[in-house]
Amino acid sequence: MTRFRYSAVDAGGKAHAGRIDATGIEAARALLRDQGLLPVFVAPVVPWSLGRFAPVLRHRSRVMSPADLAVFTRQMATLLSSGVQIEAALSTLADQSSPRLAATCRQMRQSILDGSSMSAAMRALGGGFDRFYLTSVQAGERAGRQGAVLTHLADHAEGRLRNRQTVVLALIYPAILILVSIAVVIGLLVFLLPDIVRVFAARGADLPPLTKLMIGLSDFLIGNATLLILAVAALALGVGAATRQPAVQRTWHDVLWRSGLARQMTIVQFSGTLATLTQSGVPLADALTSATATVGNLIARDMLVDVARDVRDGLPLSRALARKDGFPPMMITMIASGEAGGALPDMLGRFANDQSQTLQARVKTLVGLVEPLVLLGMGGIVMLLVLAILLPIVNLNALVG
Numbered sequence: 001m002t003r004f005r006y007s008a009v010d011a012g013g014k015a016h017a018g019r020i021d022a023t024g025i026e027a028a029r030a031l032l033r034d035q036g037l038l039p040v041f042v043a044p045v046v047p048w049s050l051g052r053f054a055p056v057l058r059h060r061s062r063v064m065s066p067a068d069l070a071v072f073t074r075q076m077a078t079l080l081s082s083g084v085q086i087e088a089a090l091s092t093l094a095d096q097s098s099p100r101l102a103a104t105c106r107q108m109r110q111s112i113l114d115g116s117s118m119s120a121a122m123r124a125l126g127g128g129f130d131r132f133y134l135t136s137v138q139a140g141e142r143a144g145r146q147g148a149v150l151t152h153l154a155d156h157a158e159g160r161l162r163n164r165q166t167v168v169l170a171l172i173y174p175a176i177l178i179l180v181s182i183a184v185v186i187g188l189l190v191f192l193l194p195d196i197v198r199v200f201a202a203r204g205a206d207l208p209p210l211t212k213l214m215i216g217l218s219d220f221l222i223g224n225a226t227l228l229i230l231a232v233a234a235l236a237l238g239v240g241a242a243t244r245q246p247a248v249q250r251t252w253h254d255v256l257w258r259s260g261l262a263r264q265m266t267i268v269q270f271s272g273t274l275a276t277l278t279q280s281g282v283p284l285a286d287a288l289t290s291a292t293a294t295v296g297n298l299i300a301r302d303m304l305v306d307v308a309r310d311v312r313d314g315l316p317l318s319r320a321l322a323r324k325d326g327f328p329p330m331m332i333t334m335i336a337s338g339e340a341g342g343a344l345p346d347m348l349g350r351f352a353n354d355q356s357q358t359l360q361a362r363v364k365t366l367v368g369l370v371e372p373l374v375l376l377g378m379g380g381i382v383m384l385l386v387l388a389i390l391l392p393i394v395n396l397n398a399l400v401g
Contacts, residue, residue: 003045004028008037009116009124019045029114038116066164068101069129070157077150086146087112117141132156132273132294139290145280152276163360170367174374181378188385189218207392214388253298261362263326266297268355270304271331275348284344285312300326317344331355 006028007017016037022028025042032039064072072093079089087109094105104125111121119138122129129137133153140149193215207215221228242248256262273294277287288308295301303324310320318336321327331351338347 004042005045006032006039006042007124008032008039009111009120010037015124033114038111038114038120064101064104066157066161068098069133070154070161072097072101072105073150073157074154077147077154080150081147086118118146130294132269135290135293136273136276139277139282139286140280142286143281145282149276149280152280156272156276159356163363166364167367170364171370174371177371177374178378181382184382185385188389189214192389193218193385208388210384211388211392214385250298253300257297257299257326261359261366262297263300264355264359264362266295266300267327267331268352268359270295270300271348271355272352275345275352278345279349284317288317 002023003019003021004025005017005019007015009015020028020031022031025044028042029039032042075093076089079092080086084092090105090109090112094102094109097105107125108118108121111124112118116124117138119134119141122137123134136149136153137146140146143149193211243252257266270291273291274287277290278284282290285308288304288311292301292304292308295304303326307317307320307324310323311317316336316339318332318339321335322332334347334351335344338344341347
């Protein structure tokens with residue numbers, strides 16, 4: 001008998017993990033199926049020295065990058081929309097993808113062959129598939145429109161990848177500028193400023209106040225480096241522990257909901273998800289429940305839970321949203337117009353696209369402000385250091401003269 005490590009899902013899609021004794025991998029899979037579980041991953045238990053790292057390495061091997069996720073979603077959408085079966089589509093992608101993505105496709109295919117649904121296989125893998133993605137795929141399965149849902153998800157993933165690349169490219173120059181400025185500041189404090197101090201000490205002259213301030217700051221940082229590192233680490237751990245407290249999370253999410261940019265991001269995500277689901281044929285009540293589950297802001301999620309309940313009770317979506325604070329009048333007006341004209345999915349999609357473009361413009365503006373702000377900030381710091389060095393030189397010349 002050999003002991004195997006496994007991960008599996010039950011009929012409700014809940015993930016399970018553990019160990020099981022069997023004569024082989026196929027026998028282990030058969031035992032799991034006898035227990036009502038759909039095996040996702042089964043492998044022999046290796047010695048503890050290596051087995052301790054196996055789950056971490058296996059998880060990292062399954063995690064897809066945003067680029068891989070966009071490619072996977074677009075190709076799956078194309079194949080499924082063309083009538084290709086899910087198992088065949090995953091096999092095709094496994095043969096022509098990168099090693100990491102190919103391994104993910106093979107494991108998903110094996111789970112589906114064992115009787116699991118596509119969303120359950122993705123949920124068991126947990127590699128790069130967020131709540132929005134999983135909820136959308138599950139809703140598409142219920143509606144029998146997996147190809148259409150994956151097409152919308154591909155557009156979403158590719159748009160998010162483009163935004164990510166835009167932000168990264170925009171921040172490369174400021175990051176390089178900050179690193180170079182820090183190197184210049186350290187060089188001035190460590191190599192040049194001490195020489196000037198020694199010259200002034202030999203002459204018996206007093207240093208300018210700005211130079212004394214910089215020297216004191218340099219001595220403090222050098223003398224208390226260990227203490228400062230420990231203080232920063234303790235602060236980071238304290239903030240991390242505090243943010244995991246429910247009361248702190250709700251307070252922070254309430255602050256975010258009251259801020260314009262964060263609230264707009266939440267509304268864009270919710271409206272885009274709701275538009276994707278309704279355009280794919282998912283009933284409004286189910287789409288509202290699924291879209292609400294993808295909202296990360298706790299305050300907004302609580303309000304949307306109430307909205308979904310009101311809609312199930314027969315209240316129009318526009319009136320249910322109008323009862324809550326924070327949703328823009330334009331959103332409510334466009335939804336009301338879509339309800340009146342029987343074109344709610346199209347109106348939701350139009351509103352989501354408009355708000356997404358507005359949000360992208362705001363983000364680009366904020367990112368564009370980073371570069372001049374960094375230039376001003378680092379330029380001011382370097383200027384103070386240069387003055388702290390030049391003033392003693394000027395005073396020294398005056399003494400010599």
